[in-house]
Amino acid sequence: xxxxxxxxxxxxxxxxxxxxxxxxxxxxxxxxxxxxxxxxxxxxxxxxxxxxxxxxxxxxxxxxxxxxxxxxxxxxxxxxxxxxxxxxxxxxxxxxxxxxxxxxxxxxxxxxxxxxxxxxxxxxxxxxxxxxxxxxxxxxxxxxxxxxxxxxxxxxxxxxxxxxxxxxxxxxxxxxxxxxxxxxxxxxxxxxxxxxxxxxxxxxxxxxxxxxxxxxxxxxxxxxxxxxxxxxxxxxxxxxxxxxxxxxxxxxxxxxxxxxxxxxxxxxxxxxxxxxxxxxxxxxxxxxxxxxxxxxxxxxxxxxxxxxxxxxxxxxxxxxxxxxxxxxxxxxxxxxxxxxxxxxxxxxxxxxxxxxxxxx
Amino acid sequence: xxxxxxxxxxxxxxxxxxxxxxxxxxxxxxxxxxxxxxxxxxxxxxxxxxxxxxxxxxxxxxxxxxxxxxxxxxxxxxxxxxxxxxxxxxxxxxxxxxxxxxxxxxxxxxxxxxxxxxxxxxxxxxxxxxxxxxxxxxxxxxxxxxxxxxxxxxxxxxxxxxxxxxxxxxxxxxxxxxxxxxxxxxxxxxxxxxxxxxxxxxxxxxxxxxxxxxxxxxxxxxxxxxxxxxxxxxxxxxxxxxxxxxxxxxxxxxxxxxxxxxxxxxxxxxxxxxxx
Numbered sequence: 001x002x003x004x005x006x007x008x009x010x011x012x013x014x015x016x017x018x019x020x021x022x023x024x025x026x027x028x029x030x031x032x033x034x035x036x037x038x039x040x041x042x043x044x045x046x047x048x049x050x051x052x053x054x055x056x057x058x059x060x061x062x063x064x065x066x067x068x069x070x071x072x073x074x075x076x077x078x079x080x081x082x083x084x085x086x087x088x089x090x091x092x093x094x095x096x097x098x099x100x101x102x103x104x105x106x107x108x109x110x111x112x113x114x115x116x117x118x119x120x121x122x123x124x125x126x127x128x129x130x131x132x133x134x135x136x137x138x139x140x141x142x143x144x145x146x147x148x149x150x151x152x153x154x155x156x157x158x159x160x161x162x163x164x165x166x167x168x169x170x171x172x173x174x175x176x177x178x179x180x181x182x183x184x185x186x187x188x189x190x191x192x193x194x195x196x197x198x199x200x201x202x203x204x205x206x207x208x209x210x211x212x213x214x215x216x217x218x219x220x221x222x223x224x225x226x227x228x229x230x231x232x233x234x235x236x237x238x239x240x241x242x243x244x245x246x247x248x249x250x251x252x253x254x255x256x257x258x259x260x261x262x263x264x265x266x267x268x269x270x271x272x273x274x275x276x277x278x279x280x281x282x283x284x285x286x287x288x289x290x291x292x293x294x295x296x297x298x299x300x301x302x303x304x305x306x307x308x309x310x311x312x313x314x315x316x317x318x319x320x321x322x323x324x325x326x327x328x329x330x331x332x333x334x335x336x337x338x339x340x341x342x343x344x345x346x347x348x349x350x351x352x353x354x355x356x357x358x359x360x
Numbered sequence: 361x362x363x364x365x366x367x368x369x370x371x372x373x374x375x376x377x378x379x380x381x382x383x384x385x386x387x388x389x390x391x392x393x394x395x396x397x398x399x400x401x402x403x404x405x406x407x408x409x410x411x412x413x414x415x416x417x418x419x420x421x422x423x424x425x426x427x428x429x430x431x432x433x434x435x436x437x438x439x440x441x442x443x444x445x446x447x448x449x450x451x452x453x454x455x456x457x458x459x460x461x462x463x464x465x466x467x468x469x470x471x472x473x474x475x476x477x478x479x480x481x482x483x484x485x486x487x488x489x490x491x492x493x494x495x496x497x498x499x500x501x502x503x504x505x506x507x508x509x510x511x512x513x514x515x516x517x518x519x520x521x522x523x524x525x526x527x528x529x530x531x532x533x534x535x536x537x538x539x540x541x542x543x544x545x546x547x548x549x550x551x552x553x554x555x556x557x558x559x560x561x562x563x564x565x566x567x568x569x570x571x572x573x574x575x576x577x578x579x580x581x582x583x584x585x586x587x588x589x590x591x592x593x594x595x596x597x598x599x600x601x602x603x604x605x606x607x608x609x610x611x612x613x614x615x616x617x618x619x620x621x622x623x624x625x626x627x628x629x630x631x632x633x634x635x636x
Binding site: 075136138160161164167229246247251252253254255256257258259260261264275 | 382385386389392393396398399404407408411412414415416418419471472473474475476479532536539
């Protein structure tokens with residue numbers, strides 16, 4: 001019986017679809033939000049209540065990483081993104097974004113770096129604290145990526161109640177931030193010589209950005225939760241204004257008009273917008289060979305449509321396809337492993353990490 | 361009728377208050393848009409004001425009804441223990457209930473300020489004032505005897521309020537309105553776009569105007585005319601399904617409801633007039 005029980009449980013953890021098998025590799029996670037591969041069989045992942053953990057995908061063992069910064073966990077806030085330094089193999093550095101209390105008992109977005117040594121964070125340092133205090137942690141953004149020049153970009157959401165501030169440059173609401181990995185400000189940042197602007201700002205006029213990546217050709221792609229009917233996929237360029245909330249394709253959750261305008265000179269149009277909203281939550285640009293059908297396409301997880309949108313740019317046309325909807329979960333995060341396997345994290349307390357296995 | 365007037369006075373006062381509240385958010389939003397050099401004009405202002413009144417208003421309507429029902433019931437008891445004039449007590453109760461509702465919506469439900477107009481102190485005060493006038497309006501409704509026309513008019517206005525949503529969608533955002541019926545507007549040629557927009561807009565505006573005329577004149581013919589149009593839509597929906605083989609479209613249920621509502625009002629007027 002002892003021999004058969006694991007096999008029995010394993011059978012129940014594998015879903016079958018017409019083209020792919022879904023294997024649940026981690027289950028019952030405590031609101032895990034993001035993950036990154038340390039090796040093919042080992043992932044580092046965050047849980048929103050403020051836990052950073054390492055999981056072995058071989059034996060499913062999970063180890064708590066200690067010395068984690070204190071976070072403010074509620075609503076959409078907590079320990080959010082974790083990424084590895086591009087030179088992680090030599091310097092063991094990681095970066096974490098999270099919401100935490102400020103001195104005046106409000107909440108804002110923080111970015112910390114630390115070295116991961118034997119399941120413990122050492123030499124922790126806060127390298128960025130957003131000028132974006134709010135009473136509750138809504139619309140935090142909190143996505144991190146690296147540019148080719150070694151600088152780091154971070155999304156800082158509009159805080160919902162502070163949406164109009166996304167159009168002002170004296171704060172970090174609704175902005176993409178660019179800093180060096182030690183927290184200093186790159187001297188070629190677009191607003192560095194503007195006395196009325198915060199020097200970390202790279203682009204502005206954003207809402208709640210939940211997807212951020214840099215492709216090998218150096219382009220920055222970002223997607224953001226719009227209001228009802230206004231989720232967007234954008235190409236980010238320095239100093240540009242992406243319009244929120246002066247222009248939008250959506251309306252407020254309350255039904256109120258946010259803006260009757262969808263375009264204006266000096267404000268960027270999205271590459272693509274979703275109406276009705278899909279609530280895009282993360283994305284990768286798949287460049288490996290394991291799934292030839294996904295090669296050189298964007299894979300975007302979605303919370304509301306409960307699927308992965310494959311987005312293809314071809315001959316000035318954008319095509320979309322819904323994938324993995326048979327999973328039926330709100331999907332929070334997506335990564336490809338070093339060997340090219342796609343892993344998807346579902347959303348919310350008790351969530352799962354699922355491996356997508358091609359049948360062929 | 362004596363008892364019925366109280367709940368309908370709450371419903372009417374709540375609708376009146378919503379009409380005062382929604383422009384606070386709309387105007388604060390328009391002022392901000394103007395401050396960032398957006399080309400705010402008469403048409404765009406009307407779009408914001410009317411859409412907010414209809415879409416935001418429907419959400420608020422339920423909240424205000426609950427708030428007023430509690431506040432005015434409490435006030436009805438309190439009146440027996442104080443010498444303060446009833447009209448001021450009800451007005452004050454209206455202001456307090458709106459203030460409490462706005463506060464609780466943030467603290468208990470959304471954790472965020474859903475109403476843009478309620479984010480500033482001035483906006484909050486304006487909401488309280490709207491509640492004050494709502495309470496005063498309630499008092500003016502219950503302080504006089506009412507006959508059947510009060511209830512008939514209320515249902516007529518509520519019907520027009522719902523139809524207004526379709527009207528605004530087709531007038532201001534036809535692309536989105538067309539998408540609700542399965543059309544991708546920009547994929548149609550110019551003539552088809554024109555036909556779609558003019559016919560649908562005319563359809564909804566006509567029934568809206570019929571209803572308003574019915575509310576003003578209490579002539580049942582206007583309500584009946586609106587009812588016939590929606591019954592017709594339901595009948596020919598089924599005709600399209602069963603005779604022309606289109607896909608099953610359950611929107612006919614909504615059409616029957618939208619047809620029955622004014623038809624019942626029309627027959628109610630006829631009944632009451634006969635018994636007067």
